[in-house]
Structure formats: C-alpha cells, structure tokens
Amino acid sequence: MTAETAPAAETPGPDAAAADQRADDVRRRDALDRLGLLGTGAEERFDRITRLASREFGVDLALINLVGEDALHAKSQPVGVDFGTTPFGTAFCEHTVRQPGMLEITDAAADARWSQLPAVTEHGMRFYAGVPLRVETGEAVATLCLYGQEPRTLDDDERGLLGRLGQWAQAELRTDDTAADEQDAADASAPDAETDTVPGPRGQARVSTLAIPFGTVSGDASAWAEIDGTLVVSLVDVMGKGEAAGAIARAVVADLQSHGAVDPAEALRRAEQAVGARLRDSDSFTTVFHAVLDLGTGELRYVDAGHGLTMHLGADGRGTRLYSRNLPLGLVSDGDEWEVGRLAVGHGDVLVSVSDGALDAYDSTLDSLRRLGEELLGSRDPGAFFDALAERVAAQLVDDDVTAVVIAVS
Structure with missing residues (x-):
C-alpha cells in the first residue's frame, strides 16, 4: 500500500488577491451605508472618546475615521480641524481596517512602506496607532487612531487602553435599524x-x-x-x-x-x-x-x-x-x-x-x-x-x- 500525499494548497495569485480585496471593500461600503453615518456631522458620543484619547496619550491627533470603499471620512476630529473626505493612498487607516487587530507604526518616516504617504511628507506625522471598529456582522468600517509627529512605541498598558477605547467607539457605531426604531x-x-x-x-x-x-x-x-x-x-x-x-x-x-x-x-x-x-x-x-x-x-x-x-x-x-x-x-x-x-x-x-x-x-x-x-x-x-x-x-x-x-x- 502506498501513501498518497495531499496536494499543496494553492496560493492565490495577485489577480485573485485583488479580487478578494475588492469584494471586502464592497462589503465594507455596504455595511457603512447601513449605519447611516456618512455625511453626518460631529457627535459628542464619538468626540468624548477622541478627546479622552488625545489627553491620555498626549498625541497631536486622535481621530475616528469612517472607512468607505475608496476614501476616509472624518467622523470625530479636534475642534477647528476639518479633514473632510480623504482618498485612499494618503494615510494609514485604509490598512488598519484590513487587519484583524491594532496597526502600530513607530516611525513612518523611516519605513519605506509608509514614508511617502502625504500624512508623513506633508503633515509630518511619524507615529501612528489605530484599531479597526467593526459592525456586528464583522466588517471593519471605521478606525480609532492616534497620530504623532515624534517616533513612539506604545507599551502594553497603552495598547490595552487604546483597545478599550476602541471597544467604546465600536459600540457607538449603532446600526441604523429603521424597522426596529419605528x-x-x-x-x-x-x-x-x-x-x-x-x-x-x-x-x-x-x-x-x-x-x-x-x-x-x-x-x-x-x-x-x-x-x-x-x-x-x-x-x-x-x-x-x-x-x-x-x-x-x-x-x-x-x-x-x-x-x-x-x-x-x-x-x-x-x-x-x-x-x-x-x-x-x-x-x-x-x-x-x-x-x-x-x-x-x-x-x-x-x-x-x-x-x-x-x-x-x-x-x-x-x-x-x-x-x-x-x-x-x-x-x-x-x-x-x-x-x-x-x-x-x-x-x-x-x-x-x-x-x-x-x-x-x-x-x-x-x-x-x-x-x-x-x-x-x-x-x-x-x-x-x-x-x-x-x-x-x-x-x-x-x-x-x-x-x-x-x-x-x-
């Protein structure tokens, strides 16, 4: 009797990977549309989280961004700042929603993957840490993120705090269930x-x-x-x-x-x-x-x-x-x-x-x-x-x- 070897699993090619990412982007867009938050103004239920994050971490910016199919939409930002809508390819949050957990970048200026992003070259941001915020069906539709102009590494306690603040922000992403509300x-x-x-x-x-x-x-x-x-x-x-x-x-x-x-x-x-x-x-x-x-x-x-x-x-x-x-x-x-x-x-x-x-x-x-x-x-x-x-x-x-x-x- 001879043993048969199972065929090795095929690694998806670049075309398949791109198709999968495109499908994920569409699912995220549809989930974000269901929330009904796009195009809405500032809300204290989100702003109190970013204010606390900014104060606790001492960073230049703490934001909640809604992440659509091809752009970021600032939902919570400091008073006097208006980032509005930002296309993909300019910042970090489009990558955060594609991760299972926190994305932390100690020094973006020293990392070839990030050093040419406008957030770095035009705004001088070097440190970034962000957590994906998911709806109940699992799609990551937003981020809670920190930006700083100095390189930095979070310690375990700080990562835990950012995770808990992310839980808070995630819970505030209330699904717009019209039938239930009626x-x-x-x-x-x-x-x-x-x-x-x-x-x-x-x-x-x-x-x-x-x-x-x-x-x-x-x-x-x-x-x-x-x-x-x-x-x-x-x-x-x-x-x-x-x-x-x-x-x-x-x-x-x-x-x-x-x-x-x-x-x-x-x-x-x-x-x-x-x-x-x-x-x-x-x-x-x-x-x-x-x-x-x-x-x-x-x-x-x-x-x-x-x-x-x-x-x-x-x-x-x-x-x-x-x-x-x-x-x-x-x-x-x-x-x-x-x-x-x-x-x-x-x-x-x-x-x-x-x-x-x-x-x-x-x-x-x-x-x-x-x-x-x-x-x-x-x-x-x-x-x-x-x-x-x-x-x-x-x-x-x-x-x-x-x-x-x-x-x-x-």
Whole structure:
C-alpha cells in the first residue's frame, strides 16, 4: 500500500488577491451605508472618546475615521480641524481596517512602506496607532487612531487602553435599524417627570428627574436618596436600548445607591465588583455620574465614568462642565483607580446631568450641553425646562433614551 500525499494548497495569485480585496471593500461600503453615518456631522458620543484619547496619550491627533470603499471620512476630529473626505493612498487607516487587530507604526518616516504617504511628507506625522471598529456582522468600517509627529512605541498598558477605547467607539457605531426604531417609537412610553424638595441644614435642595424612554424600557436609569443631610445621586447610561440594557441600568443604579454616602470612588469600586462581570459577559458597559452632595457644607464629590454630561450652573450664570479621565464602568482594567472630582455648591447654584440622548434634541455635539444649561437657567423652573426638552425630543425624532437630573440648591 502506498501513501498518497495531499496536494499543496494553492496560493492565490495577485489577480485573485485583488479580487478578494475588492469584494471586502464592497462589503465594507455596504455595511457603512447601513449605519447611516456618512455625511453626518460631529457627535459628542464619538468626540468624548477622541478627546479622552488625545489627553491620555498626549498625541497631536486622535481621530475616528469612517472607512468607505475608496476614501476616509472624518467622523470625530479636534475642534477647528476639518479633514473632510480623504482618498485612499494618503494615510494609514485604509490598512488598519484590513487587519484583524491594532496597526502600530513607530516611525513612518523611516519605513519605506509608509514614508511617502502625504500624512508623513506633508503633515509630518511619524507615529501612528489605530484599531479597526467593526459592525456586528464583522466588517471593519471605521478606525480609532492616534497620530504623532515624534517616533513612539506604545507599551502594553497603552495598547490595552487604546483597545478599550476602541471597544467604546465600536459600540457607538449603532446600526441604523429603521424597522426596529419605528417599532420602538410606536411603543415609546410617555415622559415621566418628578420633583421633590429635600430640607438641609443650610436651606434646601430641589431634585427633579426626567425619563423619556425610546421604547417601553429605557437603557438609562437615575436615582437619588437623602441620607442624614447628604444627597446621593446616580445617573447611568448603558450602551444599547431595550430590556437587556434597562435591566443592567437598574442593577447598576441600585448597587450604587445601596452604598449610601460612602466615597464615590468606593461606590464605583463596589459596583464594578457587583456588576462588572455581567457587563463584560453581555459585551456592554455604562457611563456613570455618581455624586454625593453634603447639604450642610455644600461640598460635592463625584465620579464621572465616561459620562461628561453634567454641568454646574452658578448663581452668577456661569457654567462649568464636570468630567474626568475615567473610562465607563465595564471598560476599566484591574487595578485602575477612580478619579474623584470635588466642587463647592452654593445657594442659587444648579446641577444638571443628562444622558447623551438629550444632546440629540439639539445638534448632538457638546455645545448642546451648553444650550441645555442656558435654557434651564432661562426658565429657572425644572418643570418648564423638562416640558420644553420633551417637546424637542418629540420634534427631533430622537432615537435614543433621554434622562435628566436637576438639583437646585436654595
């Protein structure tokens, strides 16, 4: 008996490889078209990721690019910069989407594969690191990328951080499922607004909440409690909509509130222990604003976990946005410490925190938060402000849950 040798697998020739790449480009184009993001303007849900990336890595540019069939389309970029649409052959991201993972280039000027790209020769970029962002069907349709004018090599911790930021950006690439949205809109619950007054040692606080679910169940949740002269407030916005996101949102808020007036960083640490595995198992995460306000001293301590949509409106009319470098709950790595912010809140001051769906009632950018603050100050009545916001949400056909919490100290 003689043994037969299996024929060697044939290596695709250049024509076959080109045909495969062309087919991949078409699939990516079709997937990108389904998202409905081409031709849309800036959105805070993407911009907050690139702002954080730029700050954490100290790079010249942090971008989210949509990658089409033959061109890049800048979706998130620094204020004052407009890269618009860039044809293939000028930068790196067209190569990133063709890789299974991160593309890192230490010094493009010293590498013949990249040294003649306009990003290098015209803009002086030498360092690049980018991760592909994929839709649920697997096509890589975008990138989160870093550019620097100095050669650089990321360490393992930095690669891990860029990967987690990429997870965040990837989750924001929400598929434009018109049929599902129409059904959710048909099932939408009516706005639910409540106001309560909490007495304190030096006055009182008026707490008002608004919930406008996109569908029967909201993926946002908020709660507050008064504990021995201290106000404990939580607002969470889980990635996604519907019952699954709603169940996680309620679990996170319940856990945060169960710890009372403990230090906000400790409350987030305990919440991570309680629900972190559930978030990771469901491939989800949540932004969080959790605060403890001492009604006697006016000291506010808070943790902002990827939220960035809270404003302190002073009695003098000036507004300050509260934010931090924390990642959302569910994306933090083991050993990460929660950064705590502190603020003095005086008589006549107002705090307002909203989920990102509220921004879509305006122009979806961070400037929407400023406009929200101005309208709240103009009304000085949370009830009237909520009515106006609900009208905007209905008029703009906002396809996301909207939640708001207002605390007025007097």
